[in-house]
Amino acid sequence: MSLNAVSTRLPPWLIKKIHRNEVSLGTKEILKSLDLNTVCESARCPNMWECFSKRRATFMILGNICTRNCAFCSVKKGLPSHVKKSEPSNITEAVGRLNLKHVVITSVTRDDLKDGGASQFARTVYELKKEYSDVVVEVLTPDFRGNADCIKIVAESGPDIFNHNIETVNKLYKRVRPQADYYRSLNLLKFIKDNYPAIYTKSGLMVGLGENRDELEAALDDLITHSCDILTIGQYLSPSRTNIPVAEYVHPDEFKRLEKVAFEKGFLYVMSGPFVRSSYNADQVFNKKCDKEEV
């Protein structure tokens, strides 16, 4: 083995098996034929082949070009494309063809649009719920610059889960999410719970960006005081050399510890592990939360 090869290898718990088979290739084909973007592909998610092989995907609406410059994200930045009218119905068709029971809809951030893309979220949720009333719909939204009217448009379209990631601890916002604001993101979650108590709130954190334990625990406390029900915690992986580098590969035992700490702090459900992403196994996360509620 060459030295070069050794130096680029990651710790063994971060090696992902590729599930490239008929099912995953079929999922890819369906998405492509309906001209749909997924965050799975755009964010170069390491779980892509696994999720596709389970017929899971996270739809990314409003194009694949983002108006913000977050340092952790590989989605293309620049001048965004026009909003496609056909997107909601194409997603609805994909949901039928993939036989999805839990749909996650996310988007790029569209600071250029008056409503931040809220109405496109709403149209997609309406159409989905009209066609498949029993499908669980999760929206994973940008912060809409804290605009309550936009947030209301999405919330009132009838999603079951409102997911908005705070991504990292307060200290790292300037470096990691320069155009976002830690408290604005937290307040969005609280706004949802205060005004729409039937909607579950969900958020996610990436670790390995240079945060310490105390800062992380403070973020968990802040999420709890801002009415977050469900939490995901995963390892940050730098998508390319132009993104912020990984500060630490967090050991799986530490993920387990964090999960325990978070449960103790009072979240309804927590999923924590190196490959956990905000939308990873979202159906399982939601169903387990329901089991816990029944107990």
Add this chain to the structure above:
Amino acid sequence: MVEVVVPDLGEDVEKAKISFWHYEEGDKVEKNDDVVELTTDKATFNIPAPESGIITELCVEEGEEVEVGEVIAFIDEENEELELSSEDEEEEDTNF
């Protein structure tokens, strides 16, 4: 003969680096066993064998860059049967 191909690893990812071969030429692999480890800027992946058989060729060295869609190894599925019927593979034969 089946090909081991570098899979699509996300938008605009055109290249990956071969970080580790789990086998050598001439080795026998089972379907789904990891054959090769690939590293992109973002993550590291294990690529499983699409079929059981004998690895007849590893086309690229560790440390080298490969392109998405490139064939990086060949597995001979027929060879597997030949090998299995030969004497020294008899023990394994009973597993089937």
